[in-house]
Amino acid sequence: MPRGSKDKYTEKQQRKAEHIEESYEEKGVPEKDAEARAWATVNKQSGGGNRKGGSGQTKSESAKHRDASQSARRAVKTKRGEPRPDRSLESETKEELMRKARSRNISGRSSMRKQELVDALKKAS
Known part of the structure; x- marks a missing residue:
């Protein structure tokens, strides 16, 4: 399997990846490449694993700070014109x-x- 555990993916996502992988293999793509392409396609279409817990990543402190400063800038709104x-x-x-x-x-x-x-x-x- 490509990197990482696939435990966070739903059954539907796993079936989809299998079907995509099979179609790549039918076209002559090596098994390892077909699997990697299939999971990349699933990730692109659905944004990764959808089961509870997600990717385990949270927003970094700099991202939180950036979001806060953007909302502060939006608070200084004036009327149009x-x-x-x-x-x-x-x-x-x-x-x-x-x-x-x-x-x-x-x-x-x-x-x-x-x-x-x-x-x-x-x-x-």
Whole structure:
């Protein structure tokens, strides 16, 4: 068997892997490669073993920290179109710049690139 125990897989996943493995072997793929490909396919389609306990992996501390900082950033929401004093024009998305340019009625905005929008908005201020 390829690496690891297959105890965490459901009966359905195990049957599926067997069928996939058999079809690869019928096509002339060596047994070991066919088995590895079959389990890779099952993992790709279902995300691995589905029985209780999962992979045994938990989120790392850095992943938990990253998730917390993302949610903190989302908490600083403002109303659409409202200027954000904590952000420079260069750090805003092109869509945000387009919205500001539209509200200031800057002509030619639809064909402008991001930097051109920034320059036009600075000039309009």
